[in-house]
Amino acid sequence: MPQMNLAEALIDGLIWSLRADPRATIIGRGIAGHGPEHAAEDRLKQEFGSRIIDPPTSEAAVAQLGTGAAMAGARPFVHYGTAVFAYEAWNQFINEAANIHYMSNGQLSAPVTFHLFHGIRGGGGPQHSGSPYAMYANNPGLEIVLPTSPRDAKGLMRSAMASNNPTIVIQNAQLLGLTEDVPAEDYSIPFGKAVVKRDGRDVSVIACSRSVIDALEAADILEKEGLSVEVVDIRTLAPLDVDTIVASVEKTGRMVAVDETYEICGVASELIASVVTRAFSALKTQPVRVGRPMTPVPFSPPLEAAVNPGTQKIVDACRRACKR
Amino acid sequence: MAKPSHAERLELFRRMLHMRRFEEMVIRLAQAYEYTGRQHLHIGHEATGAAVAMAMRAGDKIHTTHRNHGYVxxxxxxxxxxxxxxxxxxxxxxxxxGGSWHLCDAERGFQSTSAMVGGSIALAAGAAFALKLAGSGNISFAHFGDGTLDEGVAYESLNIASIYELPVLFVCENNSKAGQRPSSMLAAARLQDVPAALQIHCELVDGADSDAAQIAFQKAADRVRETGKPVFIEATLERWPGSHQVKAAFPTGVTDLSLALNLDKVEGKHADWIKQSDPILRATRALIKDGVSDLVGLLEMDAKVNLLMEDARSFAEASPFPDASVAFTGVFAS
Amino acid sequence: MNKALKNAGGASVDGRLLLSMHRTMLRIRHFEETIRRLAASGAVPGLVHLCAGQEATNVGIIAALEDRDFIASHHRGHGHCIAKGAPVEGLMAEILGKASGMCGGRSGSMHVIDMERGNLGTNGIVGGGIPLAAGAALAARARGSDDVCVCFFGDGALNQGLLHECMNMAAIWKLAVVFVCENNGYGEFTAIDDVTAGPSLPGRGEVFGIPSEMIDGMDVQAVYAAARKAVDYARAGHGPSFIICNTWRFGGHHVGDKQEYKDDEETRAWRLRDPLLRSAKALSAAGIVSEEAIAQMEQDAISEMAALADGVRNGSEPAAQTLLEHVYG
Incomplete structure (x- = not known):
């Protein structure tokens, strides 16, 4: 089994998608980022150069180009680089792509994949560190995919490109270098299936994107203190696999929800709501929420670290949930 | 291209009558029912809409704005x-x-109505992109009003259509009065200066002249098909006095084809529009003058269309409201 | 020193002004060089975009402004900040995320805001400064002032709908805005010709009846002359102008960009057009100052910037307790 970093796996998933479907096409460049992993994109260019266009810096029209093309039978993959740039295409994502299937009563669909890099990335400052997926999740009609491992990235990308819905694959930019063995062959991972990344008895950490990696690190630290932490990666925010989350909390009786979006109306809030409204009695202690505090992401490293819901905050939250 | 045949001109007129009588029935329905929402009527734009529809071939796609009934x-x-x-x-x-604002008939290539200003122009560029990729030889049509060119997304879409040579026909219905621009706030002296600056071929047509529109749109569509590049047509129109309907009404009365030959009988506040700008009456006169039909023939056609609309109204009235459970289905495609 | 200069392009500026512009360009060049070194040594968080090569467009435009006038910059904006009078130590500290930075380390290179000097800020969003500038011009009119506002943007922003919308509004309302496109040939890594339609770039402004011209952005005198005209036009209440300055970024999109997408021959040719070489030559040819004096000016700029680096680097970092300050006013 070959080793791939997450960027290479994303690209591999795309390559299989383009091989499988002649309607698939790429709008954008820098799909593997501009960091050390950027060369992963070369394979895609070599095999499918003629099916890639490098668009102008016209975020709104590019989103609509992808959406209109999807409605007319193409399967576009639209890359935005930094997620916050897609704020300029808010209308196109929400009013057009997300609505069209419903408002045409099923006559049309918009099978477009939007690809965004989100998250605190080190010096991104207020305009390059945004994680908009909680805002997207507040709109019906969008599928939201948050890969955290190379294997998942490849399989989820494959599903995104095959999906008949507008799908946002939103990738934490700092995870692109994660490396593991990835099956060389074509495979896909279905949406709406959370995965237990680590078994535990005492507390369930339900997380997504970057926070899954931080949670696994926190679990290692806490293990030395005798706390057994279960880590669940939701993998897709829409659809959300509430069953797996609830099963984990029912097993451990304690819950920490952690995610990089803002605490208020953020993903962690939704995760807690989904548990307390379904399995309140399973909770032995008050659930704990870890998210970004309500401040723009500052530039300076110590300030940036203070807003990042990283490993230490998860460790503290687990101790609180377990009353340690 | 050659001047349209008599049969083609009659077909255009038939479609125009469908559009007009449809909208008039919408006004009656709005008067009879207190349904929610509001509609933007396409009255006065029929020659343009029908000419665009006739330039479409099977497999072509069209995206429109909220002033969409006529096109559908x-x-x-x-x-x-x-x-x-x-x-x-x-x-x-x-x-x-969907309602009035989102009518959709995908089987006929009527993709969608976007109620967002600038929505249709960008979606149609996307459709053209897909059609180009598919290599089917089909083209897409973008319908929008003059106000759309105030939008940045329109400029972005025109640039993209030009640079990537997308087969799209941009149909700009300019119903703002010349020089006054009540619906757009564009500094450009002429609307077509914007696409021209992006190297898009531009044409101007009197959008209320059915013959001119039929020729212009057919020619433009042919050009898009042949060159694979976008074309922009500005169709100038005199705004129908009832186009902004807060309360459903017939400010210019119910259309009467026989007035075409009795223009001196037209009176009232909106006499000018009826005499000079109503594309239905203009087409009626032209068809009779050119010997394509006589008034009786056109009135017979009109009577049939009216009957059709009566039946259509009955059909709609008999249709129940959807079951509330339907509200929760169809959010995602399977 | 006061004699007027003539250059090949026919633009002429006062000798004292040329000297002062040259000095500012030198300070920008060596400020950027210092930042480049700091970034290479890992002292700069995040990506940093340098303007070396574009000094003439920064300085030539801003030299035509009064202190009270406004600018809105972009992600490659250190030169604009310096030309508008920003304290270089505070600017450097901000770029390094230090407590003594102009924005307390909150904003970094891409969001340096200096309201005291009418700088609406560098900006991380392509074209983001354009509407801010239009707004500032509208505000100036509302308070009965004839302040002028310049917005700088790159060629990538030419395809932003916001530019079209703002040019239109500025034209309709005759706002005192000067639209300045610093065309360095690449939007991030994409060549301008690959994404920008139309027979001429000035045509994009002319559509709205905006006086538009394309100039040599490597010639500070030509830039100043165009800016002088546009700023006077705006201040007189005639409305916006559009200036496209053809220029070149020597350092790629950001520090670390290997620039494999650029053609070596093209790079060499542009290097020869270094705006600093050009203004130095003009100064000595006209006998404004001696070559030795010019060399000394450069040495001074190098020393000024190099002397700052260590102190700024070792400066204290902002305290995490300040995190929630200024979220709301």
Whole structure:
């Protein structure tokens, strides 16, 4: 089994998608980022150069180009680089792509994949560190995919490109270098299936994107203190696999929800709501929420670290949930 | 291209009558029912809409703005299902989920109506992109008003269509009065200066002249098909006095074809519009003058269209409201 | 020193002004060089975009402004900040995320805001400064002032709908805005010709009846002359102008960009057009100052910037307790 970093796996998933479907096409460049992993994109260019266009810096029209093309039978993959740039295409994502299937009563669909890099990335400052997926999740009609491992990235990308819905694959930019063995062959991972990344008895950490990696690190630290932490990666925010989350909390009786979006109306809030409204009695202690505090992401490293819901905050939250 | 045949001119007129009588029925329905929402009528734009629809071939796609009824009818949608949609009924084109603002008849290439200014122009560029990729030889049509060119997304889309040579015909219905621009706030002296600066071929046509429109849109569509590049047509129109309908009404009266030969009988506040700008009356005169038909023939056609619309209204009225459970279905495609 | 200069392009500026512009360009060049070194040594968080090569467009435009006038910059904006009078130590500290930075380390290179000097800020969003500038011009009019506002943007922003919308509004309302496109040939890594339609770039402004011209952005005198005209036009209440300055970024999109997408021959040719070489030559040819004096000016700029680096680097970092300050006013 070959080793791939997450960027290479994303690209591999795309390559299989383009091989499988002649309607698939790429709008954008820098799909593997501009960091050390950027060369992963070369394979895609070599095999499918003629099916890639490098668009102008016209975020709104590019989103609509992808959406209109999807409605007319193409399967576009639209890359935005930094997620916050897609704020300029808010209308196109929400009013057009997300609505069209419903408002045409099923006559049309918009099978477009939007690809965004989100998250605190080190010096991104207020305009390059945004994680908009909680805002997207507040709109019906969008599928939201948050890969955290190379294997998942490849399989989820494959599903995104095959999906008949507008799908946002939103990738934490700092995870692109994660490396593991990835099956060389074509495979896909279905949406709406959370995965237990680590078994535990005492507390369930339900997380997504970057926070899954931080949670696994926190679990290692806490293990030395005798706390057994279960880590669940939701993998897709829409659809959300509430069953797996609830099963984990029912097993451990304690819950920490952690995610990089803002605490208020953020993903962690939704995760807690989904548990307390379904399995309140399973909770032995008050659930704990870890998210970004309500401040723009500052530039300076110590300030940036203070807003990042990283490993230490998860460790503290687990101790609180377990009353340690 | 050659001047349209008599049969083609009559077909254009037939579609125009469908559009006009449809809209008039929408006004009557709005008067009879207190349904929610509001509609933007296409009255006065029929020559343009019908000419665009006739330039479409099977497999072509069109995206329109909120002033969409005429186009959906000109494309051949069932008027009963269109009325039902506007009334939010179960048998509507969109099952009641879209309403006037989002009529859709994908089977006929009528992709969508975007109620966002600038929505249709960008979606149509996307459709053209897909059609180009598919290599089918089909083209897409973008319908929008003069106000759309105030939008940045329109400029972005025109640039993209030009640079990537997308087969799209941009149809700009300019119903702002010359020099006054009540609906757009564009600093450009002429609307077409914007696409021209992006190297898009531009044409100007009197959008209320059915013969000129039929020739211009056919020619433009042919050009898009042949060159694979976009073309921009500005169709100038005199705004219908009832185009902004807060309360459903017939400010210019119910259309009477026989007035075409008795213009001196036209009186009242909107006499100028009826005499000079109503494309239906202009087409009536032209068809009779050119010997394509006589008034009796056109009146017979009109009577048939009126009957069709009566039936369509009955169909829509008989259609129940959708079951509330439907509100929760169809959010995602399977 | 006061004699007027003539250059090949026919633009002429006062000798004292040319000297002062040259000095500012030198300070920008060596400020950027210092930042480049700091970034290479890992002292700069995040990506940093340098303007070396574009000094003439920064300085030539801003030299035509009064202190009270406004600018809105972009992600490659250190030169604009310096030309508008920003304290270089505070600017450097901000770029390094230090407590003594102009924005307390909150904003970094891409969001340096200096309201005291009418700088609406560098900006991380392509074209983001354009509407801010239009707004500032509208505000100036509302308070009965004839302040002028310049917005700088790159060629990538030419395809932003916001530019079209703002040019239109500025034209309709005759706002005192000067639209300045610093065309360095690449939007991030994409060549301008690959994404920008139309027979001429000035045509994009002319559509709105905006006086538009394309100039040599490597010639500070030509830039100043165009800016002088546009700023006077705006201040007189005639409305916006559009200036496209053809220029070149020597350092790629950001520090670390290997620039494999650029053609070596093209790079060499542009290097020869270094705006600093050009103004130095003009100064000595006209006998404004001696070559030795010019060399000394450069040495001074190098020393000024190099002397700052260590102190700024070792400066204290902002305290995490300040995190929630200024979220709301």
């Amino acid at each position: 009818i000109a494309c051949g949608a069932d008027p009963g299902r269109a009325f039902a949609e506007i009334m939010g009924r179960r048998d509507g084109l969109n099952g009641g989920k």
